[in-house]
Amino acid sequence: MELFFLYLLLIFLLSVFLTLQYLFYKHKSHYTAANLPPGKTGWPVVGESLEFLSTGWKGYPEKFIFDRMTKYSSDVFKTSLFGQPAAVLCGPAGNKFLFSNENKHVTAWWPDSVNKIFPSSLQTDSKEEAKKMRKLMPQFFKPEALQRYIGIMDNIAQRHFASGWENKDEIVVYPLAKRYTFWLACRLFLSIDDPNHVAKFADPFNLLASGIFSIPVDLPGTAFNKGIKASNFIRKELRAIIKQRKLDLAENKASPTQDILSHMLLTCDENGQYMSELDIADKILGLLIGGHDTASAAITFIIKFLAELPEIYDEVYKEQMEIAKSKKEGELLNWEDIQKMRYSWNVACEVMRLAPPLQGAFREALNDFIFNGFSIPKGWKLYWSANSTHKNPNYFLDPEKFDPSRFDGTGPAPYTFVPFGGGPRMCPGKEYARLEILVFMHNVVKRYKWEKLLPEEKIVVDPMPIPAKGLPIRLHPHKMNA
Numbered sequence: 001m002e003l004f005f006l007y008l009l010l011i012f013l014l015s016v017f018l019t020l021q022y023l024f025y026k027h028k029s030h031y032t033a034a035n036l037p038p039g040k041t042g043w044p045v046v047g048e049s050l051e052f053l054s055t056g057w058k059g060y061p062e063k064f065i066f067d068r069m070t071k072y073s074s075d076v077f078k079t080s081l082f083g084q085p086a087a088v089l090c091g092p093a094g095n096k097f098l099f100s101n102e103n104k105h106v107t108a109w110w111p112d113s114v115n116k117i118f119p120s121s122l123q124t125d126s127k128e129e130a131k132k133m134r135k136l137m138p139q140f141f142k143p144e145a146l147q148r149y150i151g152i153m154d155n156i157a158q159r160h161f162a163s164g165w166e167n168k169d170e171i172v173v174y175p176l177a178k179r180y181t182f183w184l185a186c187r188l189f190l191s192i193d194d195p196n197h198v199a200k201f202a203d204p205f206n207l208l209a210s211g212i213f214s215i216p217v218d219l220p221g222t223a224f225n226k227g228i229k230a231s232n233f234i235r236k237e238l239r240a241i242i243k244q245r246k247l248d249l250a251e252n253k254a255s256p257t258q259d260i261l262s263h264m265l266l267t268c269d270e271n272g273q274y275m276s277e278l279d280i281a282d283k284i285l286g287l288l289i290g291g292h293d294t295a296s297a298a299i300t301f302i303i304k305f306l307a308e309l310p311e312i313y314d315e316v317y318k319e320q321m322e323i324a325k326s327k328k329e330g331e332l333l334n335w336e337d338i339q340k341m342r343y344s345w346n347v348a349c350e351v352m353r354l355a356p357p358l359q360g361a362f363r364e365a366l367n368d369f370i371f372n373g374f375s376i377p378k379g380w381k382l383y384w385s386a387n388s389t390h391k392n393p394n395y396f397l398d399p400e401k402f403d404p405s406r407f408d409g410t411g412p413a414p415y416t417f418v419p420f421g422g423g424p425r426m427c428p429g430k431e432y433a434r435l436e437i438l439v440f441m442h443n444v445v446k447r448y449k450w451e452k453l454l455p456e457e458k459i460v461v462d463p464m465p466i467p468a469k470g471l472p473i474r475l476h477p478h479k480m481n482a
């Protein structure tokens, strides 16, 4: 009997040894090509993922990038992230390379957890069909298409402040910012306006969003498992809404321009092909995800910086009150008003420079190529990081200083300010985000001044930057609204 257990133990130890050896061998084999970029690749499987993630958890995601730029090269360094051999391309040249070589040298890549929860939507890379559909996306978000949504955004913003902020002395900003952006998205993408119906989506949606960036262990009760279930639930609901809308459009009960869904159903590609129901459901889900936490993080940081910088608040207030005073009683914001919000948008840009909602994104090398004299093998993952330029004194003098005038005139040099990415994969929701942020800024400064309740609140970047307690603030309503 004892011999039997000894035998089992030996088999176990041998298999652990062989697995480790295999992992070490596999890890090393990724880095045998000649002339790879300098850098460290860490342990098999984990690589440098922990350092990459933990600098973010501590609130300094740029540290991972800048430490290695200083140690190895300011243009490109190798590493290993999420079990993958990877290179981080830095500075405007790195950004330009990745943004200009889509489908030539690189294509989008997402970690496994994203693919499992979200099988197709953000993955519009390989299939020809999907590529064609991707070309249609910008049409739905052109400034001309969005102009008619500004009044609706203002109306929802007013209802949001009435229901979430009014008669309160203290509020927590981040959850309210999420509620605002989600309500807008439900209304403008799907014509869901009733707050109760919005709330029905909000819970599964939040589960989905946290599942995407969780550890991908699909067991009952894990965030990942809940995310997959929530994703299936939302897709089913979306397909029911799409079916109903098709009927309503056919019977003239719905308008072709009432929301993004109607646009998607009625737009065809150059061959006269319409998007399938499944594709539309995926696209809408992709938009909901792409726009939710990013825009709410941006709004939360705008509130944070305006609390910390009263002279900047005063300038934003002045600009917005001039617009407010030019309006008739009950008149909603329109396109001309948005054009007058130049200073406010400069402030929002400076906020996104210092606290980019997305820190960067991955690509995969489609073939072997040379970047800056170094070889990048096919299959390697490539990462661009907003911080490599946003917080770099070579491109933004005194980078920690909050200075909205950086965006006056022609603004920062090309490929240095990249909160929305660039090239064909640039965020399709950029203009939509600009409008929802400006409409929010108008409504909030018109009503309140505020102060932070936790002056030293920590920032956690996981993967979006968020004040650890959600940014609790004390509200000081302006006299005319008091």
Ligand code: HEM
Residues within 6 Å of the ligand: 108, 122, 124, 286, 287, 288, 289, 290, 291, 292, 294, 295, 298, 352, 356, 357, 358, 360, 361, 362, 418, 419, 420, 421, 422, 424, 425, 426, 427, 428, 429, 430, 432, 433
């Ligand atoms: C302040 C707000 C926002 C920021 C900072 C932001 C930033 C970004 C960035 C950096 C990317 C990745 C680009 C890349 O892969 O290189 C992206 C992609 C994307 N964004 Fe946004 N975004 C914002 C708001 C929105 C909104 C409001 C929507 C929807 C209406 C949206 C929809 C998307 C989608 C669908 C993608 C994936 C595009 C693709 O892979 O082809 N985003 N966004």
